[in-house]
Amino acid sequence: MYDDADEREADTGLGDFEFERKFLLRELPAEAASDPTPSLIVQAYVFAEGGFAVRVRIKGPVGDLDLDAEPSALADALTTADDAVGTLGVKGPANAGTRYEAEREIDPLVAGSIAARSSSLIAKVRYSAWLGEDGWHLDRFLADNAPLLVGEVERARPVTDLAIPDFCVTEVSEDSRFGNEYLAHHPFPTWAAEFADEYRLLGPGFMQTLGENRFGE
Template sequence: MIEIEKKFLVLNDSFKAAAFAQNRIAQGYLSSVPERTVRVRIKGNKGYLTIKGISNDTGMSRFEWEKEIPIDEAQKLLLLCEKGIIDKTRFEVKIGNHIFEVDEFYGENEGLIIAEIELTSETETFEKPNWLAKEVTNDKRYYNAYLSNHPYKNW
């Protein structure tokens, strides 16, 4: 139940040609407090409820609990969320032995593209594609909960 991931900005959209899957995502936050974010997500035709704890000092690891919920319940819960629903498309790209989840944001966060990779340890090595830019793992501005309250277009 510990999520270990790194986040990177993305240079361009060349990753799209290598994507093996993509899904439109709408997500909102019932609580965006960093110590315990509670997220509602609709990904494709499925709903999810996720609880995340605060990140450790490196920003790479934190508690995460997620359960699939009926889509009609997720739609109703989205109506209860704090303002700032995140709208994005997630592209999944396999590089070496890992899958990068690349999120292209719309609406208030238009122009932002972030790639995430989940790891089994904080020291695990991985192949970096040429479309990766600056690492932003420990920059809380790039957390979705932050983006929902402080849109990228206002930076």
Template structure:
């Protein structure tokens, strides 16, 4: 059984942009149940099916499997309500790799950085571009952004 321990932060400047270009990701959700999400993702020319359990603190069970690209394209058509489109940039800072997601479409303007940790209490260096933590705010979960995009929050 795999466990994901992840913390999520807003990004406050463009300083993270220095570095290699990112990868376009399109992902949709076949299940948005709070106890389990089922996601299909196309990242570049690779595709994955991911099942995530309920979040407990900053951890949850995660199972990810490579699937054929054509299957992923067909599964995206079954997703509810709409896919999340973003560019993922990987940035090394200290001993950790950060994933900076620059959202597109209905979530354009939102930039979030994630870090995966060995355990919830692990210490890590904070890059200068890192803002407030949103790990405990379910609105920033990608599954939530599919249901209620960032552009609609003020409405």
């Protein structure tokens, strides 16, 4: 299993930067179902404009929570969950798979209480798995953004020469519409048909500036 603790391999001296590539998925792979401890994540966006965002997140075990509940109710439920973690994050615009992100842990009761009172929310179940040489996060979005499925790979340095599994439809690393801060204000079903038309016209696309893309591995 792949866990958040593995996201950054070591202190590379690169500070508060994340190196990530993101993909639209056609389905959740079997590896996701094998994750014994998927996480529920609820995120509130205090500010989001021009690629910049301020985010409050609460994350905890799915357990027996009702995932059909409103995101605000899920956030409230997580405030008292065992092993819940609250964070405050500040993000800058993404550029070629690199994005500034400073994230600090805060009291989960505070994080959950802020999220429960916010209107711009994202709720998702996150599965984690090692696939080949990389740890993947596989997100199943809930509530207004269902049935969106997104997978991402993060490394301590730029994500080059990536093995891209068959369940990836197309890369969305540089499509700001798939940023959580955008989805919080513009749920995926409201523009999914427009995206589908674009896909039929243009087909799949993958970044060509980060080494060799290897498919079906």
